[in-house]
Amino acid sequence: MDDIETELNIAAAAADSSEDQSRSHEAIKPAVLLHHSHPDPRGLLTAVDFLKSNRKCLNLIREAMLRHNWPQAAGYFSSYIQTLETGTLSQVHSIASEIMWRLGTEILHHVPNSSPDDFNAFYEQLKNLGVRNYSKICLEHCFHLLLNGQMDEAKRQLSIADSWRYGKQSTAQxxxxxxxxxxxxxxxxxxxxxxxxxxxxxxxxxxxxxxxxxxxxxxxxxxxxxxxxxxxxxxxxxxxxxxxxxxxxxxxxxxxxxxxxxxxxxxxxxxxxxxxxxxxxxxxPRVKLIGSLRILHSLVPSHELMLELCSLLLHTKQQSDLEEALTVSMDLLEFSSWKSDRKAWECLLKILKKLKKKKCMNAVKKEWNVRRSLWLSFHYRNYIGRKESLENVQLLMVKRDVLRCLGENNREYFRIALKIEREGKPKKDRLGEKKEKTATKRKRKRRLSMTKKSEESL
Structure with a gap:
C-alpha cells in the first residue's frame, strides 16, 4: 500500500499512455477535478491532466488508509472511480481495475455501517470496469456471499462466471x-x-x-x-x-x-x-497401510503419521521391518519440531528394546554410528539435560534409557538423571538406602576382621 504505483507499474504505463494520447490530442471530460494544469476553452481535460488527477486521487486514498481514516478514504475512492469511468485510457484502465479491487475491498471491510448491498454494488461496478478480471471478481464475490450465507446467489454468480467469455481464450483464462x-x-x-x-x-x-x-x-x-x-x-x-x-x-x-x-x-x-x-x-490390510505411509515417509519424513508407520512395522514381527522402524523413528527425531516429543522418544525406546531382545544390536550400532555426532550435539548436550530436569523430567528419563540401549556413556547426562531420581524419592526411601549402605560397610569390616583373625591363628 505504501508504493502501489511502483508495484503495479502504473507510472510507466501512465507515461506511455500520456505520450500516445498527447500525440492524438485526445480530450477527456472532467469528473472530479483534482489537477488542471492546461485549461481547455471547451472545459475538457487533456490526457496528461487526467493522469495527474488520477494519481493525486490515488495518493490521497493511500494517505487516508494509512491514517485509518476510512470514511475519508471512501470519499476519495468514489472520486477515483468517477475519474476512471470518465476516462478512456485503456492501458490505465486495466491497471486501475486491479488497484480498485485491492483498495475498494479493504475500505469496505473497515468503513462502519457498510451493508451487504454496498459490497454487491461494488463488485458489480468492478465487473463492468475490469473486463479481464471479470471471472476473478465473480469468484471473490461468490466467497463474500458464502460468508454471509447467501448460497443461492453465490451459485448464480459462479454460473455467470463459468459462462463468461472475453476475446481469445488465453492460458490464464x-x-x-x-x-x-x-x-x-x-x-x-x-x-x-x-x-x-x-x-x-x-x-x-x-x-x-x-x-x-x-x-x-x-x-x-x-x-x-x-x-x-x-x-x-x-x-x-x-x-x-x-x-x-x-x-x-x-x-x-x-x-x-x-x-x-x-x-x-x-x-x-x-x-x-x-x-x-x-x-x-x-x-x-496392514501391507497396504504400510505401503501408503512408506511413500509419505519419502516425501515428508517429519509427518505425524510416521509414528503410526513405526507401530505398524513393529507388529509385522519381521527383522527388516523392525530395522526400518528404527530408521523412521530416528529420522523423525532429527527434526526440531519433534525434538522434545515424549511419544516419539518412547517409540524409539520401544523399538530399541525389541531389537535388543531379538539380538539385532549390529543394526542398531550401524544406524547409531552414522548419526552419533549429530545426536550428541542435537539431543544430549549438558544444558539440554539441565533444562529438561526443570521442565520435562519424564522426557529426560526416556532419553537416558535410549542412551543406555545405544551403548553410549554420557556421564553428565546420567548424573543429572540420577540426581533427579534421588530427589524424587521420599525421605523414608532415602533413609533406608543410607541404612543399607552403612550395614554393607559393617559387614565388609566384619569379614576383613574375621579374615585377619584366621590368618593370625594360623
Missing part, C-alpha cells in the same frame, strides 16, 4: 475457468451436505431425490476436475465424502489411488495422507 468450474462443483457439494445435515435419518437422506440431484451435479463436475493434473485437495475430499455416503467405496479408492500415484500429477503429500486415512477407515 483457461486456468481461471477450470478453477471456477471446480468451485461450481464444490458449491453443489456444500448444498448437498446442507441438505444431508437437515435430513432426519441416514436412510431417508440416501433416498432423498433433491439431495441426489445435487450429488449428480457435483459428482459430474468434480470427477471432471480431479481427473486433470493438479492439486485439488478440498475438491477431492468433498467428492470422497459423497461417494462414501452412497457406499461407492470402489470408485472412491480408485479416485484416491489415481490422485496419489498418477505420475502426471504434481507431488502432493496430502494425497497419500487421504489414501491412508481412507484405507484405515475401511480396515484395509
Amino acid at each position: 483457461s486456468l481461471m475457468k477450470k478453477l471456477i468450474r471446480a468451485y461450481c462443483g464444490y458449491l453443489d457439494y456444500l448444498i448437498w451436505s446442507e441438505k444431508m445435515a437437515s435430513a432426519p435419518g441416514s436412510e431417508e437422506a440416501g433416498s432423498n431425490r433433491e439431495m441426489h440431484s445435487y450429488f449428480r451435479q457435483a459428482s459430474v463436475t468434480l470427477k471432471e476436475i480431479v481427473s486433470q493434473p493438479g492439486v485439488w485437495d478440498p475438491f477431492v475430499l468433498s467428492y470422497i465424502h459423497m461417494l462414501e455416503f452412497y457406499e461407492d467405496e470402489e470408485a472412491a479408492l480408485q479416485l484416491l489411488e489415481n490422485y496419489a500415484y498418477n505420475k502426471e500429477f504434481p507431488s502432493n503429500p496430502n494425497a497419500h495422507v487421504y489414501l491412508y486415512q481412507f484405507l484405515k477407515r475401511h480396515q484395509a
Whole structure:
C-alpha cells in the first residue's frame, strides 16, 4: 500500500499512455477535478491532466488508509472511480481495475455501517470496469456471499462466471475457468451436505431425490476436475465424502489411488495422507497401510503419521521391518519440531528394546554410528539435560534409557538423571538406602576382621 504505483507499474504505463494520447490530442471530460494544469476553452481535460488527477486521487486514498481514516478514504475512492469511468485510457484502465479491487475491498471491510448491498454494488461496478478480471471478481464475490450465507446467489454468480467469455481464450483464462468450474462443483457439494445435515435419518437422506440431484451435479463436475493434473485437495475430499455416503467405496479408492500415484500429477503429500486415512477407515490390510505411509515417509519424513508407520512395522514381527522402524523413528527425531516429543522418544525406546531382545544390536550400532555426532550435539548436550530436569523430567528419563540401549556413556547426562531420581524419592526411601549402605560397610569390616583373625591363628 505504501508504493502501489511502483508495484503495479502504473507510472510507466501512465507515461506511455500520456505520450500516445498527447500525440492524438485526445480530450477527456472532467469528473472530479483534482489537477488542471492546461485549461481547455471547451472545459475538457487533456490526457496528461487526467493522469495527474488520477494519481493525486490515488495518493490521497493511500494517505487516508494509512491514517485509518476510512470514511475519508471512501470519499476519495468514489472520486477515483468517477475519474476512471470518465476516462478512456485503456492501458490505465486495466491497471486501475486491479488497484480498485485491492483498495475498494479493504475500505469496505473497515468503513462502519457498510451493508451487504454496498459490497454487491461494488463488485458489480468492478465487473463492468475490469473486463479481464471479470471471472476473478465473480469468484471473490461468490466467497463474500458464502460468508454471509447467501448460497443461492453465490451459485448464480459462479454460473455467470463459468459462462463468461472475453476475446481469445488465453492460458490464464483457461486456468481461471477450470478453477471456477471446480468451485461450481464444490458449491453443489456444500448444498448437498446442507441438505444431508437437515435430513432426519441416514436412510431417508440416501433416498432423498433433491439431495441426489445435487450429488449428480457435483459428482459430474468434480470427477471432471480431479481427473486433470493438479492439486485439488478440498475438491477431492468433498467428492470422497459423497461417494462414501452412497457406499461407492470402489470408485472412491480408485479416485484416491489415481490422485496419489498418477505420475502426471504434481507431488502432493496430502494425497497419500487421504489414501491412508481412507484405507484405515475401511480396515484395509496392514501391507497396504504400510505401503501408503512408506511413500509419505519419502516425501515428508517429519509427518505425524510416521509414528503410526513405526507401530505398524513393529507388529509385522519381521527383522527388516523392525530395522526400518528404527530408521523412521530416528529420522523423525532429527527434526526440531519433534525434538522434545515424549511419544516419539518412547517409540524409539520401544523399538530399541525389541531389537535388543531379538539380538539385532549390529543394526542398531550401524544406524547409531552414522548419526552419533549429530545426536550428541542435537539431543544430549549438558544444558539440554539441565533444562529438561526443570521442565520435562519424564522426557529426560526416556532419553537416558535410549542412551543406555545405544551403548553410549554420557556421564553428565546420567548424573543429572540420577540426581533427579534421588530427589524424587521420599525421605523414608532415602533413609533406608543410607541404612543399607552403612550395614554393607559393617559387614565388609566384619569379614576383613574375621579374615585377619584366621590368618593370625594360623
